[in-house]
Amino acid sequence: MNQTAFLPHRHLDKLFDLLHSDGFRVVGPTSEQGAIVYREIDTVDQLPAGLVDHQAPGRYRLEQQAHGRYFDWVGTAQGLKPWLFTPEQPLMVAREVAGGLRFEAVREEVPLTAVIGLRGCDLAALALQDRHFLQGEYPDPHYQARREQLLLIGVNCHRSAATCFCVSTGDGPEVGEGTDLVLDELDQGFMVQACSARGRALLVRLPIRPLAGGHKRRSKALRKQARVQQRALPSRDLRKPLYLARDDETLWQSVADRCLTCGNCAAVCPTCFCSRVDEESPLDASESTQVRRWDTCFNDEHSYLVGHVVRKSAVHKYRQWLTHKLAIWHDQYDRSGCTGCGRCITWCPVGIDIVEETRRLCTEVKTREPGE
């Protein structure tokens, strides 16, 4: 059963102490280059106290506020993805030896890692990446090695950014399943909920107090406030309208005219999983390493096929990305590939808005298909 208690603000450092003494490194939000990012941090002082993010299409700004709340920001620039599906991952090392080649597997020593600050959208995305990397015929050992070391501390969102639409995807603003601890940050401290045996083992060792009725009411009101979002996808399963839109290239021209095909949306998307495999050798060619790097369907090479590129135009590239994310995922992984985090909107250099584009496509398909 889930156990909930109150942890005064000044005692959050005790959680860090406990994690450290249990052998965990702590990965948490901190401010860097004008954005909140996940980094390995040692103390609560590195948390972004009082920082609030303002997000809009193609825009991310931080503002320092007088309150000292650590988690009043909404979105980090990247989710959890780079910590598991690393942007650059050696896969195998080959060496020339007498009489042939020798192949060595790459094994990483991953420390126990507690991640603090994860939002509902981040954790839903983690479940999707788990599905892709671990639940197929060939689980990826590199993702698995990192995944096994994780302890997850989620935070319920009490406000939404203008780019958020997790309510419409069903992934927020509250944290769903799969965490060890969930925090609700109030002015005086945290409502801490233990959701796993490991979470309970941590909670009972913290200087907690019983929860008061006011804590529950206040956190409920704050979560309700976060549910007010400006953006919403038309529905969770958009296969029907998007498979119709897929068949009419003219519907994609207006967004393709703005899309730079830079792939930023895919890079910050917490569920995008594409990678390419490169081969690298040092100058003395003493070995050769296969390295996996993030790739996106916006690159020509992604769809290269003997002599030609299958998706050359921005129409084809953007259509691939959006129909895959919001429609094809249902057929591949039984749900949409979007968890409503809004990062693709914020970090698009020209501010293309997946929600706006999807609504437009659904509307235009309807008007073009009488009887639908």
Place this chain on the structure above:
Amino acid sequence: MNDPWLPQQAVVVDKVMETPDVATLSLQLVEPEAQQRFHFDCGQFNMLYLYGLGEVPISIMDYQHGCLQHTIRAVGRISRTLVALETGAPLGLRGPYGNSWPIEDARGRDLVFITAGLGCAPVIAAIRRIIAARTDYQRLVIMQGVKHREDLLWQEQYERWREVPDCQVLLAASEERQEQFPWSLGMVTTLIDKAQFDVNNCTVMMCGPEPMIRASMRGLEAVGVSLQNCFVSLERNMQCALGLCGHCQMGTPFICREGPIFRVADIKEWFLLEGY
């Protein structure tokens, strides 16, 4: 856990230059246990690894006496180097991957093969197995298209197949202008009208360039073949063969995972759309 990224050691034990840019490599797995363990179904592929260069997916032609046969055309950086390998050259091999031609389900039916260029390689193993169990099947039609007559690989093999009972071998050359027996002039699809098979009790297996597959789909439907009974081996930029890298998605399926062989009716909506 077995590391799915780790190749097995292999060595080139024989090479036959089929044309100036096509070679058939015989590869032997170095580890005796790996030789024992290796088993493939017709239509599957391996990832071949070259030191310092990387990997490419190549369909498996045959596996006998611990030796794998791969026929490779020199088209890119890695395939050019593969074709240039000499006997004794070491390489890495992962596989086999993918599904197989439906030759078990096709028992009792007429079998029709339509291939063009090097597209014949992925069906060779299937044709050999079918001929080895000839009485399990009805008529056999083998259609192969090339640009020039001298591009035809394994001419002797096609001639031998002509001698197989109830086996029709049809060849077409698209860039030739002079008639020459037994060749037809034009694309492989022009052969469909000459093929003798029961359109209501046949299984069609195809492999070749995508425009040729699309033309074959039209030609087959025109003579009354249901695309439910047609199968195609497809290709995309496969970089991992494990269903992880994402490059080989054609709409819903990952070609490396659900394919490379698909029932045409199942893949049609994606395959006919440019850009997927």
